[in-house]
Amino acid sequence: MRALVIGAEGQLGVEVCRAFAGTELHTADLDGAGHILDVRDHERALDLITREIRPNLVILCAAAHNVPHCEKDPDLAFAVNALGARNSALASHEAGARFVFISTDYVFGDGGTRPYVETDRPAPLNVYAASKLAGEHLVAAQCPNHQIIRTAALYGAAPCRAKGGRNFVENMLHRAATQPEVRVVTDEITTPTHTVALAKQIRLLAEHGEPGLYHATCQGACSWHEFAQAIFEETGTAVNLLPTTSSEFPSPVRRPHYSVLDNAHAREQGLDIMPPWREALKDYLAERAARETRG
Numbered sequence: 001m002r003a004l005v006i007g008a009e010g011q012l013g014v015e016v017c018r019a020f021a022g023t024e025l026h027t028a029d030l031d032g033a034g035h036i037l038d039v040r041d042h043e044r045a046l047d048l049i050t051r052e053i054r055p056n057l058v059i060l061c062a063a064a065h066n067v068p069h070c071e072k073d074p075d076l077a078f079a080v081n082a083l084g085a086r087n088s089a090l091a092s093h094e095a096g097a098r099f100v101f102i103s104t105d106y107v108f109g110d111g112g113t114r115p116y117v118e119t120d121r122p123a124p125l126n127v128y129a130a131s132k133l134a135g136e137h138l139v140a141a142q143c144p145n146h147q148i149i150r151t152a153a154l155y156g157a158a159p160c161r162a163k164g165g166r167n168f169v170e171n172m173l174h175r176a177a178t179q180p181e182v183r184v185v186t187d188e189i190t191t192p193t194h195t196v197a198l199a200k201q202i203r204l205l206a207e208h209g210e211p212g213l214y215h216a217t218c219q220g221a222c223s224w225h226e227f228a229q230a231i232f233e234e235t236g237t238a239v240n241l242l243p244t245t246s247s248e249f250p251s252p253v254r255r256p257h258y259s260v261l262d263n264a265h266a267r268e269q270g271l272d273i274m275p276p277w278r279e280a281l282k283d284y285l286a287e288r289a290a291r292e293t294r295g
């Protein structure tokens, strides 16, 4: 298989590249070691995908997903997340490649009380979410051999480039070490998802799944406060962890309070290999400890 990962230097892209070891793997980013591609540049996307590489599989991990920035700059959000996805999907179709688009739990709105399945109606609350949903529609229109994979609350060894700095796990451990108390919200429910597990799921779906829309997060759900508690328990960190609510952090950007996804489509095909979120956290912490030992 000849695969192309776009956004290969991002938090998820790094692990997707690892998961596709053993294939003929090409990468593309705004800058860096691989091919150079700004997904907003339709001609460049066409040239790279249909003439330079001609892959069988394209996985688009690149996105503009700093949520507050997207809210302030909708033109950029739609240019990258909607038109950039369209450009990559159209070129993939021309090359005869399967196209995989990574999307988000944020396409769902407020009021949910049970995990969302793929047939539930999206109702995005912010510009980032609306631009990703527009990307989903454009991908489906341009490349029949597509997979749209919605995920949530990613963390992994590579940093999230859009958000900068530490992921949630590292942020919690840093705050516990430097602050007298750590306050975390109880009223946002999601499923923390380790990029290593998601990358393996993406490869399995890309190679064996039918085209269509998929949810892919770790199993189960928790509030950010429960996730923080699990991080401190698993690392034996002594900390004064206090519950709070999102009203303590007023923001101009609306976010869903409940955005848990059910991996129904993958499960129906016998292809849901995502681990429970707490097991995935243990894996992350074990890898982290091994990295620290190696120095």
Ligand SMILES: NC(=O)c1ccc[n+]([C@@H]2O[C@H](COP(=O)([O-])OP(=O)(O)OC[C@H]3O[C@@H](n4cnc5c(N)ncnc54)[C@H](OP(=O)(O)O)[C@@H]3O)[C@@H](O)[C@H]2O)c1
Pocket: 006, 007, 008, 009, 010, 011, 012, 013, 029, 030, 031, 037, 038, 039, 040, 060, 061, 062, 063, 064, 065, 080, 084, 102, 103, 104, 105, 132, 151, 152, 153, 154, 155, 159, 160, 161, 162, 163
């Ligand atoms: N992180 C989460 O919690 C989360 C949750 C749900 C869904 N997702 C989705 O998961 C995917 C991967 O997210 P991530 O956390 O890995 O993000 P990330 O670390 O920010 O990586 C995104 C990558 O896209 C690149 N990029 C941005 N604009 C580009 C453009 N115009 N052309 C080409 N590349 C561009 C970035 O390059 P630069 O850094 O050089 O700008 C970066 O390498 C995204 O589709 C995101 O929407 C993420």
